[in-house]
Amino acid sequence: MPLGLLAAHRAGSIADRAVLLFCVVGMSVPAFLIGYLLIFTFGVHLGLMPVQGFAGIDKGIPEFARHLLLPAIMLGFAQMAFIGRITRASAIEVLNEDFVRVARAKGLDEISIVVRHCLRLVAVPLVTVVGTSFASMLGGVVITETVFAIPGVGRLLV
Secondary structure, eight states: OHHHHHHHHTTTSHHHHHHHHHHHHHHHSOHHHHHHHHIIIIIIISOOSOOSOOOOGGGOHHHHHHHHHHHHHHHHHHHHHHHHHHHHHHHHHHHTSHHHHHHHHTTOOHHHIIIIIIHHHHHHHHHHHHHHHHHHHHHHHHHHHHHTTOOSHHHHHO
C-alpha cells in the first residue's frame, strides 16, 4: 500500500515508473521462481536463511521467524504487487477529486490530505481485492510449501 501511495503521489516521475515496474514484475514472475531465487540468494549464496524445513515455535521465536521469512515473502510477493497497482490507481483517482483541490487551496500539507481525506476512499477497492486474494494465497500455499519442503496446510489441502 505505501508503494502504491508513493507512486500515486509522484505520478509520472521516476519513482512512479519504478513502482510500476516492480508491480508488473511481481505479478508476472511465477511464485515458484521467486521462491527459488530467494533460496539461491539468501540461502545458498549468502547463507543467511534456512532453505527447507520448519522449526516450531518451541525452538524459539528467532529460529521460528527465520524459517518463515522466505516462504512468507514468496507467498506475499505477487499479492503485494497487485495491491500496489490497485492502490496506485485508486489513489490517483482520489487525488484528482475536487475536495482534494479545496484542501490544497486551504493550505493543508500533503501528508494530512492523504492520511485524513484520501485513505478512506482508497481503502474501499483494497478491501475487495484483499478479500478475493485470500483464495489465491491459499492456492499459493501448496506451491510455497512444496518449494521450501514444509509440511503444512498446503500438503493437507492436496
